[in-house]
Amino acid sequence: MNDPVLLTGAGGHVGQVILEGLREEYDWRLMFHSEPEEEPEFPYWTGEVQDYDDVAPAAEGVGAIIHLAGDPRPSAPWKSVLQNNIDGTHTVYEVAVDEGIEKVVYASSNHAVGAFETEERTPEMYRVHDTDRLDGTELPRPGNKYGISKATGEVIGRYYHDEHDISVCNVRIGNLNEDHPPIDYERGQAMWLSPRDCAHIHQRTLEADYDYEIVYGISDNDRKYYSLERAKEALGYEPMDNSAEWDGDERVAGGN
Template sequence: MNDPVLLTGAGGHVGQVILDGLRDEYDWRLMFHSEPAKEPDFPYWTGEVQDYDDVAPAAEGVGAIIHLAGDPRPSAPWKSVLQNNIDGTHTVYEVAVDEGVEKVVYASSNHAVGAFESDERTPEMYRTHDEFRLDGTELPRPGNKYGISKATGEIIGRYYHDKYDLSVCNVRIGNLNENHPPIDYERGQAMWLSPRDCAHIHQCTLEADYGYEIVYGISDNDRKYYSLERAKEVLGYEPMDNSAEWSGEEKVVKEQ
């Protein structure tokens, strides 16, 4: 990717991890919801992601958009996810088409299929995780209104890919945790995404060629119940971390 890359939601946790990991790799353009506390190293804009006139200047001349902005709370109420997540995503795609952007990377979430994990009515093969893994071909099954908004964002991207031939990659981001993976092995460790794997998979989305994809953004955890095969095959994703093996000391050694 030689053209500038716009990162919406640049002030959020995922945005900071991506920017820290890929700071020197791209000519970044940043969009914040409000004025950042520290002057960024790259050109930036502030505004509402659902406001076309706020987003359009930030997207001028960029080749790709990594769209992270929105309400990230699993408990977010409908009014907020409708405005910030669904309307905001629709606006980003409208701007992308009008500005001639080639690629949109959308921060989806494991919450788009969260009910597969928690509903006792789910068939056993989905809940045991040993022989079956969700791979992105399954229908959405959100477990909360935030998940509804993320599944809707994936569908919006499908429309814009089909109608305007945008390259769209939806990354169903797992549990991004900078410290030790959560102790809850069944959920927290299975869904863990290390910071460097987070940066790496997003770099892969910017460099790979694809049409429309849904991939899972997690590290290569031992008992994962999301498949990494599509991310590896299409994006060239090569995760470096595993929640079952990770420790602070090992992480330092691997990064040297």
């Protein structure tokens, strides 16, 4: 990717992790919801992601967009997800078409299929075989309104790929809340995404050739119930971390 890359939601946790890991790799353009506390080292804009006139100047001349902006709360009410997540994603794609941008990477979420986790499960759900893992071909099954917005964003991307030939990768991001995996509950270990794996998978979305993809953004955790096969095959994703190779804050023997 030789052209600049626009990162929306640059002030959020995922955005900061991506920037930290890939700072030197790309010529970034950043979009924030509000003025950042410190002056960024890359050109930046502030505004509402659902406002075309706010997004378009930030996207001028870029080759790809990593779209993270939106309300990230699983408990977010409908009015907020409709405006910030659904309308915002639609606006980003409209801008991409008008600016001739060929690739959009969309920050989807495990919440797009979160209701699969609400079924009665045994501890064995965290020790499934490859054929039992969710792989992105399953229908969306959101467990909250935030999940509805993420599943809708994936469908919006499907339309813009089919109608306008934009390359679209939807990354269903897992648990990036901590620099190390939670050690006190299995679900957190199953869906953990380490910071360096987060940066790496997004780098692969920028470098790989694909049409329309849905992949899971987690590390290669022993207890995972999301499949990484599509991310590996379509993107060349090579996760480096595994929640089972940590003991508290330290890696156990055999870790990288």
